[in-house]
Amino acid sequence: MASSFYSNAQHVDFESVLGMDDHGMVSMFEALMASGLRGFLGCPAVVYEDALVDFFEKASVRSGVIISTVGGQFVEISEELFAESFELPIDGLGDLSEMPKDAIFYARSIVSLSGEPISLSGRKNQMKMSFLLLCDIVAKAISVKAGSFKAITVEKFSLMTAVVCRIKMNWAKFLFGILKKMVTSGSKQAKGFAVQISLLLATFPSLELGESSEFPASKVLTKKTVLRFVSINVRDGAEEVAGAAKTKAVSKKRPAADVEAAVPKRKRTVKKKSVSSISSLELVEVAEEAIPVRVDAQLANLWRVGFIDSCTNDLYI
Template sequence: MDHEGMVSMFEALVASGLSGFMGCSSALFEAALVEFLHNASVRDGIVVSTVQGKPVAISEELFASTFELPMEGLTDLHEVSQDLILEARRAFSYRGKMISTSCKKREMVSEFRLLNDILAKSVTVKAGSFDAMTHERFLMIADIYGGVSVNWGRLLFKIFKDMVTPMTRQARGYAMQICVLLKNAPGLELGESKEFPPLKIITTKIVGTYLSKNKKIYVDEDEPVRKRTSGKDTPEDKKLALVTVAQEAVPIQMLPADTPLALKRKTSKKRLRLPAGSDDEIVEKELDVADLVLEAETIGAVLHVEDSIEVVDITEGQEELDTG
């Protein structure tokens, strides 16, 4: 791969000790997987379930050893040094300026956008959009970037336990890893496996496509405006001009003394529309007939088009990624 930043990122990811977990066997045993998750729970810190009527127990030690995950190092990501966080805030920045640890993904350089997507789907197992960088994932990426020793066995096993614990908001995942654990469990006949879709495995070609797409991303330093496009780009010079609106002066009228009520002043509504996709699509302004002139300044709303993609966009699905 010619992209130096991507090469360095993947080398750091391998060195972190996560390669055995994310690059494991890609055989799928769907029926056994569904049954395991349906019956799974946590007892005394161990994930237990039944598959084909047989008990299955997965401890932290078994989980870590199966995927050769490090069992030494930080168990609390917040213990990472402030010096490394400050260095990462600048190194991850698309513009070379300090970014927040909770930021929009588009504010980051391509390699760390991709790493954010990988961790979001394959490690922290987040459902939905990956547009925002969370503080937790920022700390994970900083540890990987800085070569910090992390007890990934304990951290990932905790996420695994949350998946089968009722009342947690943890999305379920680790499909490949659970299938590996079930395949190694004694006494289970899992039958024929289903091949993991090749398009969902990150390759050099897929990374190249990711890079070419992300070249079009532009970040406004002041207030980025994000707009997804489908086929047609919005012209940058498309602006909305608000014309000056004037009300005709109403002459004073003499009313008879016996008129019971004064005429009610009428109001008219003017609806000002901004371009589709703007944060404020409709602005309503009440205009009173007592106002002789309402002057509206010309507003130029320049939309910067972002044609970014995520790992799930590349691989055409929402299932887990396998970086092996």
């Protein structure tokens, strides 16, 4: 079923979301537009399901070009056609490994909910709500990853950095590279770009694409679906905080056996008096005698002012 190609997808209705009252959300979507991704993320949301299934079943990469057959007709998609169809930038970074480290460090503070740089090995709930949504967009609509979307990854955050810090990206090269992975045999890349591929196939006049179907409204970001996203994440965040507090409270309770084990028992020593009767034994506490320590005066002075070398602090006892 073609629906499996967009089960985790995201698409954007820019006209709708740019009319929101939420300044943070609007600024985030404006940054996506400034990055040159409006044509890719906001193209007409139509899917040709039969043609899409046919395309993926027979697609492969030859000499850097994607070829396939749809309805018995030959299809060839080049990076140039891909870039032109979605008006994608062709200048800038083409690989995320080229992302400036200082930009990533700067972005870690910009997106942070607390103001402290977020951890790139943590969960995305460290981020402000608008950047939580951006994290979803880059994961589902750009890098097309399957599985859990709650964790931050270096790849996702590098993509976010490109948007947040307005880093020039060769989005044509990067996105076309992902599409090539989708059709490469043995690749772990999840399949996606259902709307974009449908639009590309529609540019071939000889193809019989069959009936089109609308992209699921729940996967298109509008005022309504963004507000729903916010509501769900606020609720989940509250539940997570409550769960963490409950776990912490439970962990403070210590079993009786552990408490007893933690209390040190006072040791007593038996000392025998110089008497013949064993019944005259008496319990007394034994204290260690203090051992006088002689320290050279000059060494003691160096110790006091803090210049003693830890490797040569010999004490004479």
